[in-house]
Amino acid sequence: MNKSTRDKILHIVKTNYSDIAGEFNATRQKYIWPGLNEFTSDLKTGSRVLDVGCGQGRLLEILADKKINYLGVDSSRELIELAQKNYSNYKFLVSDVLSLDRMAESDFDYVFSVAVLHHLPGKKLPIEALRQMAAKLAVDGRMIISVWNLWSQTKYLKLIILSYFKYLFSENKLDWGDILFFWKNSQGAQVSLRYYHAFSVWELKKISRRANLKIIKIVKDKFNYYLVLQKP
Numbered sequence: 001m002n003k004s005t006r007d008k009i010l011h012i013v014k015t016n017y018s019d020i021a022g023e024f025n026a027t028r029q030k031y032i033w034p035g036l037n038e039f040t041s042d043l044k045t046g047s048r049v050l051d052v053g054c055g056q057g058r059l060l061e062i063l064a065d066k067k068i069n070y071l072g073v074d075s076s077r078e079l080i081e082l083a084q085k086n087y088s089n090y091k092f093l094v095s096d097v098l099s100l101d102r103m104a105e106s107d108f109d110y111v112f113s114v115a116v117l118h119h120l121p122g123k124k125l126p127i128e129a130l131r132q133m134a135a136k137l138a139v140d141g142r143m144i145i146s147v148w149n150l151w152s153q154t155k156y157l158k159l160i161i162l163s164y165f166k167y168l169f170s171e172n173k174l175d176w177g178d179i180l181f182f183w184k185n186s187q188g189a190q191v192s193l194r195y196y197h198a199f200s201v202w203e204l205k206k207i208s209r210r211a212n213l214k215i216i217k218i219v220k221d222k223f224n225y226y227l228v229l230q231k232p
Helices: 003-019 021-027 034-040 077-086 125-134 154-166 201-210
Strands: 048-052 069-074 091-094 108-114 137-148 178-184 190-197 214-220 224-230
Touching: 003 190, 034 137, 034 224, 069 077, 077 091, 108 125, 125 137, 125 201, 154 178, 201 214, 201 224
Parallel strands: 048 069, 048 108, 069 091, 108 137
Antiparallel strands: 137 224, 178 190, 214 224
């Protein structure tokens, strides 16, 4: 993927979340992925938690009963405003996963990044994001990363194939596994263009190692991949 295409996709991602913030907040109030419970059960009192790409703060649905020091960051100002409204007792900042080095806070016991990495186009940006998050970890800290398991869902598999051939000879050629499609609102109307990359287990292992991270665990279910990573 060339730089021009990558920059266009980054703009699409940022614009999309600004466009759909209100409805995204409403739909994501309904549930939190149960697979995450496994990775939050051992949080100790006083643990320092960084939630990268926190959206409207929904990870707090399973962390709210734990006495932790929490910081949520997201590139969407609209979603951060909603998060602060939803969870007024916690701290939130507008910050991008690729710009965490500009943030003073560090030495977190846990860094969570739920459904963020698959919005980063190209080969290099996911690795850079992992490195940026790892730099915020305490010595024995852990990263818990989730991405959508798009290969197991027929509707996305069709989109992957269609997107690849649609842009195969385009100036804005996509990488294999990339998807561009429209978010639909509750009335079914197309609202805003979205981007995803469908990661495989092999790719997740590869970018983790290139980010110089130790893989503790990879868990797969029908909808998500979960990675537990640590600095070596």
